[in-house]
Amino acid sequence: MSTLAEPRGPGVAARGSMTPIPHRVVDVVHETRETVTLTLEPVSDGIVAPVAGQFTMLWAWGAGEVPISVSALAADGRLVHTIRDVAGVTKTLCASRQGDVLGVRGPYGCGWGIDAARGHDLVIVAGGIGLAPLRPVVHAVLAERSEFGRVSLVVGARTEQELLFRAELDEWWHRHEVDVRTIVDRSSPGWSGSVGVVTGELVGLEIDPASTRAMVCGPEVMMRVVAQHLTDRGVAASAIEVSVERNMQCAVKTCGHCQVGPFFACTDGPVLPWDVVASLLTVREL
Amino acid sequence: MTSQTLAEIDRVVLPAAGLDDLFDSLHAEGYPVLGPTVRDGAIVIGPITSSDDLPRGWGDEQDAGVYRLVRRDDDAYFGFAAPAGTWKRHLFPAHSILWRARVVRGAPVIEENEDHPGRRALVGIRGCDLAAVAVQDRVLLHGAHPDPVYSARRADLLLVGVACGTPASTCFCTSMGTGPSVGGGADIAMTELDAEDPARHRFLLEARTDAGRAVVARVSARTATAADDDAADAVVRRAGSRITRTVDNAGLPEALRAGAEHPRWDDVAERCLSCGSCTMVCPTCFCTDVRDEPNVLAGTDDRVRVWASCFELGHSYLHGGSVRPSPSARYRQWATHKFSTWWDQFGTSGCVGCGRCIAWCPVGIDVTEEIRAVAAGPTQEQGVADGRHDDG
Numbered sequence: 001m002s003t004l005a006e007p008r009g010p011g012v013a014a015r016g017s018m019t020p021i022p023h024r025v026v027d028v029v030h031e032t033r034e035t036v037t038l039t040l041e042p043v044s045d046g047i048v049a050p051v052a053g054q055f056t057m058l059w060a061w062g063a064g065e066v067p068i069s070v071s072a073l074a075a076d077g078r079l080v081h082t083i084r085d086v087a088g089v090t091k092t093l094c095a096s097r098q099g100d101v102l103g104v105r106g107p108y109g110c111g112w113g114i115d116a117a118r119g120h121d122l123v124i125v126a127g128g129i130g131l132a133p134l135r136p137v138v139h140a141v142l143a144e145r146s147e148f149g150r151v152s153l154v155v156g157a158r159t160e161q162e163l164l165f166r167a168e169l170d171e172w173w174h175r176h177e178v179d180v181r182t183i184v185d186r187s188s189p190g191w192s193g194s195v196g197v198v199t200g201e202l203v204g205l206e207i208d209p210a211s212t213r214a215m216v217c218g219p220e221v222m223m224r225v226v227a228q229h230l231t232d233r234g235v236a237a238s239a240i241e242v243s244v245e246r247n248m249q250c251a252v253k254t255c256g257h258c259q260v261g262p263f264f265a266c267t268d269g270p271v272l273p274w275d276v277v278a279s280l281l282t283v284r285e286l
Numbered sequence: 287m288t289s290q291t292l293a294e295i296d297r298v299v300l301p302a303a304g305l306d307d308l309f310d311s312l313h314a315e316g317y318p319v320l321g322p323t324v325r326d327g328a329i330v331i332g333p334i335t336s337s338d339d340l341p342r343g344w345g346d347e348q349d350a351g352v353y354r355l356v357r358r359d360d361d362a363y364f365g366f367a368a369p370a371g372t373w374k375r376h377l378f379p380a381h382s383i384l385w386r387a388r389v390v391r392g393a394p395v396i397e398e399n400e401d402h403p404g405r406r407a408l409v410g411i412r413g414c415d416l417a418a419v420a421v422q423d424r425v426l427l428h429g430a431h432p433d434p435v436y437s438a439r440r441a442d443l444l445l446v447g448v449a450c451g452t453p454a455s456t457c458f459c460t461s462m463g464t465g466p467s468v469g470g471g472a473d474i475a476m477t478e479l480d481a482e483d484p485a486r487h488r489f490l491l492e493a494r495t496d497a498g499r500a501v502v503a504r505v506s507a508r509t510a511t512a513a514d515d516d517a518a519d520a521v522v523r524r525a526g527s528r529i530t531r532t533v534d535n536a537g538l539p540e541a542l543r544a545g546a547e548h549p550r551w552d553d554v555a556e557r558c559l560s561c562g563s564c565t566m567v568c569p570t571c572f573c574t575d576v577r578d579e580p581n582v583l584a585g586t587d588d589r590v591r592v593w594a595s596c597f598e599l600g601h602s603y604l605h606g607g608s609v610r611p612s613p614s615a616r617y618r619q620w621a622t623h624k625f626s627t628w629w630d631q632f633g634t635s636g637c638v639g640c641g642r643c644i645a646w647c648p649v650g651i652d653v654t655e656e657i658r659a660v661a662a663g664p665t666q667e668q669g670v671a672d673g674r675h676d677d678g
Contacts, residue, residue: 016398017431018384018576018589024393043393061387061394062580062587086605101393247603249576252431253631256573256594257601259623261543262630267430283546285615 017252020059020103021047023079025096032162035129036094037071037082040102046077047104052136053111053243053271056081057251059103063092067248067266069133070107079104082132082164108251109270113241114140117213120239121149123205125198125226127156127218131164133243133270134217138178145177152179152205156198156218159184160191179205198222199229209234215271217243224281227274237275244269244277261286295499298507299514302478302487305337305363308409308446311504315497317407317444320376322369327355330371334409341366348454348641351650362481364410367454368640372569373408373415377439378422384435384576384589394587398434407444407501411472413465414457414640416447418569420471424632425572435591444497447472451521456641458531458654464638466525473498477518490518531644533654534661535635539626541661546618550659555614557649562595564643564653565620570636573601596620617656625657 023046027039050056050070058081059065066089071082085094096102114137122141126134134153141151153172157163163182173180181201183194194201198218212235216223223242231237246258246265258265261280263272280286300307312319321334324341334340345358346366358365387394411419419440426436447468450459459465468475473495480486490510493502565571575594580587594601596619602609610616628636637653644652 016384016434018434018591019396019398022393022396059578062578064578065576065589103387103394103396245604246609247601249574253429254426254431254433254572254574255576256596259619259627261622262627264631285610285612286546286619 018105018250020057020065020105021045022101023104025098025100025102026078028096028098031082031164034085034094034162035082035164036085036096037080038093038096038102039074040079040081040104042077043101047079047106049073049077050079050107051111052114052140053133054107054109055133055251055270056104056106056108057248058083058089058093059105060089060092060096061101064089065103065105065249066090066093067108067251068093069243069270071132071135072139073136082129082135084129105251108266110268110272112137112215112271113213117215118147119149121208121212122151123202123207123212123214123230123235124151124153125156125202125214125216125218126154127198127222128158128162129164130217130219130222130243131155134215135165135168137215138172142172142175142177149211150179150206150208151177152181154198154201154205155180155182156201156222157182157184159186160188160193181205197225199225202226202229207233207235209236212239214240216240220245220281227278231274237278238273240274241271242274242277242281243271244281295503296493297510297515298491298502298505299510300489300491300505300507302361302363302481302484302489304506305489307505307507308489308491308501309334309336311501312407312409312444312446314504315405315444315501317405317501319407319409320373321409322364322366324355328353328370329355329366331369331373331376331408332371337363340364340410345452346454348456348645349650350456350644350652351647353645360482361484361487362452362478364448364450364478365452365481367450367452367457368412368414368642368645370567370642370646372567372642373411373419374422374569376406376408377419377443378426378433378436378572379439380593382435382591384591387587387589388585400438401435402438402441405442405444407446409446410448411445412448412450412459412640413467413469414450414459414462414638415569416445416469416471417462417464417638418640419445421570421632421634421636421638422572424634425570444474444501445472446474446476446498449475449477449518449522449525451478451525453525453529454641454645455530456644457529457639458533458641459639460526460529461531461533461535462635462637462639466529467522474502477521479514479517479521488514490514531641531652531654533625533637533639533657535625538657538661539629541663542622542626542657545660545663546622548660548663550656551614551618553659554617554651554656555612557651558597558613558617559649560597560599560613560616561648562597563646563648564651565595565597566593567642567646569638569640569642570624571595596623621653621657621660624653
């Protein structure tokens with residue numbers, strides 16, 4: 001490795017497209033049994049500020065790198081990521097403690113069409129960890145509430161204990177500015193809400209198809225069912241956005257893993273309009 | 287310099303006995319040479335110091351699942367088709383360290399790999415493989431994030447193409463518009479002439495760029511005549527007429543998109559071993575995996591990148607399982623990427639017609655046959671009726 005450059009001090013290595021930028025963990029919030037929200041601060045130089053729906057590649061020393069969506073937009077170069085521990089690199093990331101240094105590349109991908117939703121009704125549908133990339137959308141709506149028409153948020157989780165951002169959901173519900181609905185796959189003692197799949201809550205929503213836009217993130221089967229439900233009710237497929245999840249190793253369109261037909265989820269997505277991806281996500285194993 | 291002199295430099299003829307003159311010129315211009323050479327019973331790409339390292343007198347026999355060297359009855363230096371080895375290996379290594387991290391004052395410091403091989407000449411690259419370099423340029427160089435490893439190896443390359451006079455039965459460059467002549471991108475285009483006659487055995491050298499002219503200007507050669515040009519044209523014409531495999535590209539991307547559920551994908555999956563051999567020999571395949579390789583004793587963590595294949599089960603792995611668990615879906619991904627979605631992504635076909643995937647498939651699957659069957663769009667019943675299911 002004599003060809004490697006000499007160390008240039010923390011955080012000031014040359015920035016190739018595959019080189020992470022060191023960030024320090026400044027806050028750790030355990031959201032649920034398997035979900036953690038990390039707030040990161042650049043050790044020296046940061047990255048370009050992300051927009052809602054984008055992701056970064058988070059690197060943990062010795063473990064590797066994974067794509068993690070931005071779960072809130074923060075000031076001063078801070079980054080907020082909510083990570084579900086599904087073993088591997090995510091387990092290491094979720095075990096991070098304040099003061100640890102992680103690597104960040106990005107931000108990558110296309111975000112949600114928040115501007116296109118101004119002046120429209122907005123239906124936001126999230127399943128499980130899918131609420132993480134949609135939370136900054138809710139924040140954006142609440143910050144400029146009068147810019148949007150009727151706004152509904154339907155959140156599905158396996159159980160009440162696995163509902164993400166529970167305190168915030170309660171707060172949003174109490175503000176009555178967004179129609180917040182939650183539904184769980186399995187009820188548990190004390191749960192008085194709905195039980196079933198997210199479309200069970202969508203059925204009860206009043207929807208004006210002509211003026212509705214939708215943003216959907218969750219397991220692919222959930223996104224398919226929700227998009228189908230909305231288009232059946234007259235919402236244009238082009239007004240529905242989904243966030244596509246695929247294996248990603250480079251995030252810059254060169255590793256080949258995240259292809260969905262003609263698209264690279266990392267750069268053409270992850271947020272893609274349903275009219276564009278419906279024919280791809282409905283072919284088995286494409 | 288007068289235009290007459292320029293023209294003399296542009297097209298010259300070098301006797302085969304003086305081929306080392308070219309290597310001397312390349313070395314004098316500061317280019318270490320990579321080229322075809324015989325190793326382990328195959329023609330691979332490796333360092334070349336003189337014409338002695340070239341596969342003189344060797345030809346090859348290639349067919350579906352077949353590759354073997356054969357002795358030619360002449361002293362041709364370039365009397366073979368697509369080498370077993372790819373030039374890709376030298377531009378986009380199968381294994382590279384992207385960066386190394388070490389901890390300095392409590393925080394990781396990341397040192398990028400700045401390995402830069404500098405000037406190198408690729409001598410003997412065919413039209414198909416030259417087109418493959420152009421395809422990889424589009425993928426790895428011309429995107430929003432140029433790949434650091436590829437761009438370091440791609441810079442300062444001198445490309446010396448050799449027209450192909452000896453296509454194999456696996457070749458279909460004429461369908462893909464990449465050969466047998468030396469297409470765009472070469473600094474010098476060569477044609478080997480009259481190898482069967484030691485007295486007339488010679489090379490026509492055409493300098494196409496200033497870098498190429500600088501090399502050719504050093505060679506002791508005579509100016510090419512119209513007869514040399516005619517002989518070179520005849521080599522390419524004869525080679526083209528011997529290519530029998532075809533791909534009909536008209537409407538092919540659309541037909542493959544429409545054929546996503548075609549039963550032929552299941553049919554080919556019955557024969558395909560998902561070994562990924564086709565992707566390893568392909569000169570355009572670019573998929574890679576990255577992994578961390580920590581060294582506890584050295585206190586370092588290396589980010590390593592290795593070639594990957596869309597035939598691996600893990601290629602599409604997400605938490606909970608793979609997107610493409612079936613071999614059928616994985617073959618479809620590979621074939622439709624090459625001939626259909628590559629166009630959407632990079633504005634070109636992902637296939638250059640070199641035929642390596644056909645020769646190096648251990649069960650002899652011919653991708654041109656597979657995509658032709660899908661593009662023809664028969665139903666399941668027709669597929670059975672015309673005997674396609676007995677292929678394997």
